[in-house]
Amino acid sequence: MYGSLHGILLDKSTNTILIDCHGVGYEVTVPLTTFQRLPQVGNKVFLFVYHKVGEDFQQLYGFAHAIEKKLFEELIKLNKIGPRIGLAVLGMYDFSYLLNIIKQKDVKALQAVPGIGKTTAERMLLELNNRMETLKELVSLGKQQMQMLQQAYKKLEIAPETDDEPLTKVIVPEFNEHEEDDDQDVISYSAMQALVSLGLKEDQAQQLIKKVYTPEMTVEKLIKACLDFYKGK
Numbered sequence: 001m002y003g004s005l006h007g008i009l010l011d012k013s014t015n016t017i018l019i020d021c022h023g024v025g026y027e028v029t030v031p032l033t034t035f036q037r038l039p040q041v042g043n044k045v046f047l048f049v050y051h052k053v054g055e056d057f058q059q060l061y062g063f064a065h066a067i068e069k070k071l072f073e074e075l076i077k078l079n080k081i082g083p084r085i086g087l088a089v090l091g092m093y094d095f096s097y098l099l100n101i102i103k104q105k106d107v108k109a110l111q112a113v114p115g116i117g118k119t120t121a122e123r124m125l126l127e128l129n130n131r132m133e134t135l136k137e138l139v140s141l142g143k144q145q146m147q148m149l150q151q152a153y154k155k156l157e158i159a160p161e162t163d164d165e166p167l168t169k170v171i172v173p174e175f176n177e178h179e180e181d182d183d184q185d186v187i188s189y190s191a192m193q194a195l196v197s198l199g200l201k202e203d204q205a206q207q208l209i210k211k212v213y214t215p216e217m218t219v220e221k222l223i224k225a226c227l228d229f230y231k232g233k
Contacts, residue, residue, distance in 0.1 A: 002051040002060060009045045012038050015087075017062070019045065028062035029083075031072075032091035032193050036202070037064045046149070052083060061087065066149070067095045067142030074135065078127050080120070088113050097190045097219065099135065102128045109220060112194070188213060191222040200230070 005028065007021035016029045017038065028049060030038075039045055047062035048069040061083060063069040068090055075086035092113050093101065101109045102125060110121040128135065188209050195205035208226040217225065 002049050004046065004048050005060075005062065006046045007044065009039060009041050009043055012041060019047070019062075026060060028060045029087065030062045030064075031068070031087045032196065033068065033094060034062060034064040035091075036193070036196070048145075059083070063090075065095065065142070066145035067139055070138040070142050071095055071098065071135070074128070074131065074138065075124075078124055081124065085113070085115050088115055092194050093190050093219075094193070095139075097187070099139070101125075102132070102135070105129065109218075112220060112223075187217065187219045187222060190219045191226065194219070194223050195226055198227075204230075 005019050005021055005026055007019040007026070009017065010020050010025060011018040012035070015032070015035055016027050017035075019026050019028060028047060030047070034047070047064060048066050049063070050061045050069055050072060052059045052061065061072065063072065072083075072086045072090055075081055075089060076083055089098065089110070093109075100106075105125045107118060107121045107125060110116055110124060111118055116124070191209055192202065192205045195208065196202055200208075205226070208229055209222065212225040212229050213222060
């Protein structure tokens with residue numbers, strides 16, 4: 001089974017990207033959160049991967065953050081939830097905001113994800129809250145993995161080059177141990193993901209958020225305010 005991929009990004013024209021690992025190209029489907037963190041084509045990149053094997057297919061799903069992969073694995077364990085919905089959830093909400101949605105049992109927020117209705121959202125939140133202790137342990141483990149990853153690649157970046165493999169900087173996702181505490185950043189980031197998924201460019205979404213954001217806004221109210229401003233209401 002594959003746990004991660006480290007190679008050169010060859011294509012990112014869709015959410016199924018192509019990574020070259022020593023001459024073999026791997027197609028990897030990623031959520032929007034990971035897609036937005038990808039480097040330019042031609043750079044080296046590291047992704048955590050989940051390898052799904054079916055009767056007549058194999059599929060790789062990639063994640064920039066270890067916690068995202070672990071949450072994806074938990075999401076697809078839920079009743080009647082497959083990889084498509086799991087990616088949609090992680091593509092719309094940053095993992096720290098998603099954990100808040102689960103804790104607060106916010107049905108409307110989860111229902112805003114394409115493909116999830118009210119009944120499904122209620123069932124998902126019930127099952128996820130029953131696993132809250134497991135989720136907390138997975139988040140802690142994911143943070144440790146990210147720290148070890150950063151340390152490992154820092155050592156590689158200062159290692160001497162060789163004739164066989166010139167040293168190229170590897171793009172590793174930035175890790176901030178306090179990221180769960182910054183509510184404004186989480187709400188703004190989650191709103192930006194949703195706006196981009198609706199067709200706006202990232203810089204457009206960022207400008208809209210700057211213009212309409214107020215501290216009391218939830219992510220849903222922020223998205224609505226941005227869309228209203230964009231439409232000139």
